[in-house]
Amino acid sequence: MIEIQELTRTFGATTAVDRLTLTIAEGEVFGLLGPNGAGKTTTVRMLSGLIGRTSGDATVAGFRLSDPGSARKLRGAIGLLPEEPGLYPDLSAAAVLDFYGRLYQVPAALRADRIEKLLTLLSLWDRRDAPARTFSKGMRQRLAIARALIHDPPVLFLDEPTANLDPEGAKTVRDFLLELRRERRTILLSTHLLDEAERICDRVGVLHTRLLAVGPPAELRAGRHGHVTQVQLAEVTDAVLAAARVAAAGPVEVTGGAVAVPVGDPGRDNPALVAAIVAAGGRIRFVTEATTSLEDAYLTLLGSTQHGNPQPGNRQPAVTQLEGTTLGGPQ
């Protein structure tokens, strides 16, 4: 549904997006993670046909960015929620949707149906005739989401959909996004909220001018650190440590009464690890899997980038390809 090849955008001497290559499958929800200034909005704008690209190309819903003849059709096939809702404060919610429905050439009867359906789904139907200026931030954001859906697009670009919303407003929007996910729409969600990405997205990519890593959130978490089994013991002896090191896939760390043992596959390796520790005289209190948060993984990725100080045109391995994943979407 979305195929991006070496997409690059520079502004003067500054490279905003550097050789982005990615495939997002039909029905997939893909989260584009990154700090402010990472190139997320520029990417969304390029894919929406709002701004041009410096090099590279992309196909969105079957339309190539490089084909100027299909620009109008491309924009008709996508729904965009920009960072700011960008509503008309003097127009009512229904009038805003009616205006956009007309621009997308949605027939009148269908337009009326969609306006009612979307405003009802987003809990705005009772306020349909109220000017948008009387809406709360959360209501404006919901109205902007309804606007992005008025023409029932197969592809949605959502730029920071819950930014600046209070927890209740953010939850309402997230619940609606989960509903969209169930409808199997192709969604590119740009966010810096990792928890949101983990809950909503099938896969995520970490962008910091370049795409640093891509994969399902769980694998992104595990991908940088591998799996670590934490064994809490009554006492850590040299014999226990030696047994743990034999079974470990990497350096073993000791913290208080616990040993953290990297393993390749916990399901396969943990029974042997436990047996080895018990055989060495270790008295195990409990065994858990040490989890790395997505935030840890994300910060590690960004930290390594900042230390690596990537420069435009610096051709180092650009993407961490996670175990079992490809840059393409789920097949």
Place this chain on the structure above:
Amino acid sequence: MSARNVAVVAAKDLRITITKRSARLSLVIFPLVIAVGPPLLARFTGAGHHGVPAVLMPRVLDAFTFYFVIIAAVLPTAIASYSLVGEKIERSLEPLLATPVTDGEVLAGKGLAAFLPPIAAIWAASVLFMALCDELTRGELGRLYFPNTTALLIVGVVAPLAAIFGVEYSVLISSRLSDVRPVHQLATLSVLPFAGVYVAAQVGAVTLDQPTLAVIAGALAALDAVLFAATRATFRREEILIRWA
């Protein structure tokens, strides 16, 4: 260019315009003052308060008719200024430009929405003006002065061209500023060339006869074409999203 898209954008902007009390008032008050004030001046001022002498009356009435050109240049600037700067302030251009509408269609729709209400108000006011003038000067002149070719040329040709000038000039200023008030203040300077023509006519440097008005209309049409090209060059989506914000 899709006329349908232009009409949709224009209808939206018109809808927003009519919600604004200040816009409604300016569209009514200025044309009404021009429609009523000058005929009363022509009739009830002058030597012995018997009005302007009949021999001077045609020249005075033509000069008064030219007031409609002056307000045509300035009235659309308020609507055009808000139309673009308002979208900047509300950040509503990005979702608008993400639709299948082209830059030219947005620009044309906005221009139409800024042009139509003032010109409709001016035409309505000019009918009132001419009727009042005829009523008040018929006795002095012994005939109905309006309508005549000169007045129709002023109101029907020069005033719309002046309004287009005001709209395009406002668009150009709007591209550089992000606050409605200074944009509107600068945009009202569009009145200067027309005020200059009026003053020149009053001091006898030019005569507002049909050949002169035809030359003014031709020059304005050429200027409008140049400004239209300049606004098209300015109003490009990439320029708007990256530099205007």
